[in-house]
Amino acid sequence: MQTLKLKKSEFDFLKEYIYNNIGISLSEQKIYLVQGRLSKRLKELGLSSFEEYCKLLSDDIKRSELSYLASLISTNVTSFFREESQWRFLEKNIETIGLNKRLRIWSAASSTGEEPYSINMFLHEHITDIVNWDVKILATDISTKVLKIAQAGEYKTKAYEMLSKRYQIKYFTKAGLDTFAIKPFIKKDIKFRLFNLVTGDYKVFGGKKFDIIFCRNVMIYFDKKTQNELVAKFYNLLNMGGYLFIGSSEALTDIKQGFKLVSGSIYKKV
Numbered sequence: 063m064q065t066l067k068l069k070k071s072e073f074d075f076l077k078e079y080i081y082n083n084i085g086i087s088l089s090e091q092k093i094y095l096v097q098g099r100l101s102k103r104l105k106e107l108g109l110s111s112f113e114e115y116c117k118l119l120s121d122d123i124k125r126s127e128l129s130y131l132a133s134l135i136s137t138n139v140t141s142f143f144r145e146e147s148q149w150r151f152l153e154k155n156i157e158t159i160g161l162n163k164r165l166r167i168w169s170a171a172s173s174t175g176e177e178p179y180s181i182n183m184f185l186h187e188h189i190t191d192i193v194n195w196d197v198k199i200l201a202t203d204i205s206t207k208v209l210k211i212a213q214a215g216e217y218k219t220k221a222y223e224m225l226s227k228r229y230q231i232k233y234f235t236k237a238g239l240d241t242f243a244i245k246p247f248i249k250k251d252i253k254f255r256l257f258n259l260v261t262g263d264y265k266v267f268g269g270k271k272f273d274i275i276f277c278r279n280v281m282i283y284f285d286k287k288t289q290n291e292l293v294a295k296f297y298n299l300l301n302m303g304g305y306l307f308i309g310s311s312e313a314l315t316d317i318k319q320g321f322k323l324v325s326g327s328i329y330k331k332v
């Protein structure tokens with residue numbers, strides 16, 4: 063496939079647009095990455111130049127192209143039970159989280175769904191009387207493409223085989239030749255929604271608060287200012303004593319605000 067040429071002025075436009083609308087800050091060196099990744103999208107749209115694509119974005123009042131753009135610029139890489147040490151921390155502490163058998167959890171960049179499903183499988187494994195608990199998990203992402211996959215809850219054999227036999231049998235059923243589906247009792251507690259962490263309207267949460275927020279492996283793409291603003295919003299959205307889980311390659315250095323680091327990449331609202 064022939065790659066279309068991205069001019070410096072067009073890259074500058076896209077860089078600013080991506081920063082303002084997705085929060086991802088691209089360095090000047092990323093011009094070839096952007097050119098390569100977006101060329102395919104331009105072809106799909108029947109466009110013959112980046113100039114036309116920039117115009118499409120300028121006219122896109124409803125921001126319907128944003129979801130594709132985000133998928134192409136950031137990575138959707140995820141897996142079941144990613145960041146192993148965090149699950150061990152949860153094992154030790156889960157009984158102390160959630161008042162009166164009520165748990166509210168937000169997977170804030172849920173990608174294709176492995177993270178929220180891992181959360182609910184974990185709760186079913188580690189809370190003996192889970193059926194008596196009131197659990198709600200909100201899973202959001204900027205990309206409609208990954209949300210569709212997450213909602214379907216069907217995964218390739220390769221991903222399924224990463225899990226122990228116990229989990230495979232208890233939480234999955236065979237769906238197709240090479241796919242396994244999450245069982246309905248795990249799906250039912252999870253709501254998938256489109257939400258942009260950077261430009262989203264946080265009023266949609268009303269006064270609702272969470273016991274745990276997972277925001278893993280997305281803040282790494284944001285600059286300090288955006289990270290700062292986001293962490294402040296997470297702080298307000300957590301119950302006192304609630305936890306913020308971030309990716310192990312991310313850190314809240316200088317931006318801890320009211321959070322206390324309690325374990326590698328786990329922060330507690332104190």
Ligand SMILES: C[S@@+](CC[C@H](N)C(=O)[O-])C[C@H]1O[C@@H](n2cnc3c(N)ncnc32)[C@H](O)[C@@H]1O
Nearest residue numbers: 084137139140171173204205258259278279280
């Ligand atoms: C690398 S995945 C992380 C998935 C999962 N949290 C994990 O750690 O395995 C990053 C996700 O962040 C999403 N994302 C990027 N920018 C976003 C934004 N501004 N608002 C919400 N989600 C965003 C991407 O669409 C992608 O699915």
